[in-house]
Amino acid sequence: MKVNDRELVEMALKGDKEAFGKLVRIYQNAVYTIVFRIIGNFADAQDITQEIFIEAYTKLYQLKEPDKFAGWLRSIALNTCKMRVRSRKNLPKNTIISNESADTTNETGLYEQLTSTLTLLPEEQRTVLVLRCIDDLPYELHYKVTYWTLL
Secondary structure (H helix, E strand, O other): OOOOHHHHHHHHHOOOHHHHHHHHHHHHHHHHHHHHHHHOOHHHHHHHHHHHHHHHHHOHHHOOOHHHHHHHHHHHHHHHHHHHHHHOOOOOOOOOOOOOOOOOOOHHHHHHHHHHHHOOOOHHHHHHHHHHHHOOOOHHHHHHHHHHHHO
């Protein structure tokens, strides 16, 4: 029997840790992808993804509509990334990536160059770019995120 998000959330709220474990297994790759694309570092993305699920577990009781777990989790991920980016002290301000120094002969090299370049963008632009162009979310959400990040 396949269980939906609502049922898993309700079971987790009643103390079923395995139900929350299923939610983690369902969404861990999606959350990690969001975090990595914004943060740009594999190890940091793993740590932050773990923090996001811990926060989601401890705040699960705040979720008003269990059917919207995925969107709620995405919000936690975006907020966590936003706070992490803001807390970085020593970000390079004017780094230029040379095409000569990047290995663009294979897909891995292009991907590494893309993620390096994304980290140079201001937080709001990076978040919107990732959500719209990489995650292919609709313009309506793109607009809401843009508005939300400008507040």
